[in-house]
Amino acid sequence: MAGKTIVVLGGGVGGLVAANRLRRLLHREHRVILVDHNVWHSFAPAYTAVMLGQKVAGQISRDLRRLNRKRIEFIADEITGIDPAKKTVHLTGQQLTYDYLIVALGTQYTAGDISGFGTAYTYYTLEGAEGLCEELANFTSGRIAIVVPGLPYKCPAAPYEGALLLDHYFRRSRLRTEVEIRLFTPEPGPLPVAGKAIGEAVTELLAGREIWYSPSSRLQAVDPEARRLTFEDGIDAPYDLLIGVPLHEVPTVVREAGLAQEGGWVSVDRETLATSFEGVYAIGDVTGIPLANGLPLPKAGVFAHGEAEVVARNIAAEINDGETRWAFGGEGSCFLETGYGKAAYVTGNFYAEPDPDLKMRQPSFLWRWVKEGFVRTWLWRWF
Numbered sequence: 001m002a003g004k005t006i007v008v009l010g011g012g013v014g015g016l017v018a019a020n021r022l023r024r025l026l027h028r029e030h031r032v033i034l035v036d037h038n039v040w041h042s043f044a045p046a047y048t049a050v051m052l053g054q055k056v057a058g059q060i061s062r063d064l065r066r067l068n069r070k071r072i073e074f075i076a077d078e079i080t081g082i083d084p085a086k087k088t089v090h091l092t093g094q095q096l097t098y099d100y101l102i103v104a105l106g107t108q109y110t111a112g113d114i115s116g117f118g119t120a121y122t123y124y125t126l127e128g129a130e131g132l133c134e135e136l137a138n139f140t141s142g143r144i145a146i147v148v149p150g151l152p153y154k155c156p157a158a159p160y161e162g163a164l165l166l167d168h169y170f171r172r173s174r175l176r177t178e179v180e181i182r183l184f185t186p187e188p189g190p191l192p193v194a195g196k197a198i199g200e201a202v203t204e205l206l207a208g209r210e211i212w213y214s215p216s217s218r219l220q221a222v223d224p225e226a227r228r229l230t231f232e233d234g235i236d237a238p239y240d241l242l243i244g245v246p247l248h249e250v251p252t253v254v255r256e257a258g259l260a261q262e263g264g265w266v267s268v269d270r271e272t273l274a275t276s277f278e279g280v281y282a283i284g285d286v287t288g289i290p291l292a293n294g295l296p297l298p299k300a301g302v303f304a305h306g307e308a309e310v311v312a313r314n315i316a317a318e319i320n321d322g323e324t325r326w327a328f329g330g331e332g333s334c335f336l337e338t339g340y341g342k343a344a345y346v347t348g349n350f351y352a353e354p355d356p357d358l359k360m361r362q363p364s365f366l367w368r369w370v371k372e373g374f375v376r377t378w379l380w381r382w383f
């Protein structure tokens, strides 16, 4: 059998897991190529720790070129085109031909058409978290507004986690009475996909910590001069420090390839992650997977990871003539750090019908400790 070439686009969570798993399962005559325009892979669940000054970039990042030692051929280049009909991928410096393609390109951020929103700080990027860390060190009083301007966004818990962690940050430095924290979101409540009970539990957590929560609030404009937010219902809110969750959209190169419609995400078979193109799979944030309750599967690393395992194992089984066929079952979990060294833990099955079957474990030192262990072992495991 001639050697096959599997090209993995994107060296984030999904791409990294898929490339590693393929390499472990396939004989060396088969090529595993991983492409990303960033040489550094950084682990987003730890961005809040960078924002708070608890970790620095070097502790949560690794050089993707290290993968070459495992015979994963890493190429640092911009992906400029994908042609599923010709089974080719265009980079700025070369063209690749594949037998199997795994698209794990995540989301691209945009300021959209909300004027002034581009001035917001964010902990949704590593550089943003570093900048925010500096800003917080000098922030001793005033109003902090955390704003979610649009849906969907990755890690549905992250804005809530950010608000709770900032509350603890200012309590620890005895400045909390000088700092107001407000959280605005267009969602009707926290983590809508997780159901009413979990939403209410998170709302209670926010209220208990005196975080002003404004659900169903859609941002219309930011006036950075006057430091004022305007929402679609006509409400105005002043701020001194604006923290925004960026607007997310499907990467341009994915849309231009015809893998996703304008304004949409890549449609896949929810168990095999196969797209409508032969030999092409999509995993992680780039996909749009509708759930039985009408909401989409959240964009989260835990799903990118689980989907990568399924796709890699199925491709390897097909190449190796194995019998095994794997299916992604919608299992997922997430930590919600609440400050004071604690975290809550939400876990269950998102494919359950008619609603995801999820449970939330109350905030405890244990779950925070488990998350820390997970962050520490993640990079060690895949590099």
Ligand SMILES: Cc1cc2nc3c(=O)[nH]c(=O)nc-3n(C[C@H](O)[C@H](O)[C@H](O)COP(=O)(O)OP(=O)(O)OC[C@H]3O[C@@H](n4cnc5c(N)ncnc54)[C@H](O)[C@@H]3O)c2cc1C
Pocket (backbone or CB within 6 Å): 009, 010, 011, 012, 013, 014, 015, 035, 036, 037, 038, 044, 045, 046, 047, 048, 077, 078, 079, 080, 104, 105, 106, 107, 123, 124, 125, 154, 155, 158, 251, 253, 283, 284, 285, 286, 299, 300, 301, 302, 303, 304, 333, 334, 335
């Ligand atoms: C603050 C924060 C906290 C989070 N916490 C959690 C958490 O606790 N648990 C959880 O499960 N998830 C969490 N997430 C979400 C998680 O990080 C993402 O869902 C996950 O990274 C998605 O993986 P992915 O492989 O689909 O995409 P990504 O990890 O985003 O990877 C996409 C890759 O594609 C590359 N790329 C894109 N376009 C191109 C191009 N044209 N050319 C070359 N390369 C390109 C990018 O450089 C990137 O490396 C968090 C996210 C944030 C921002």
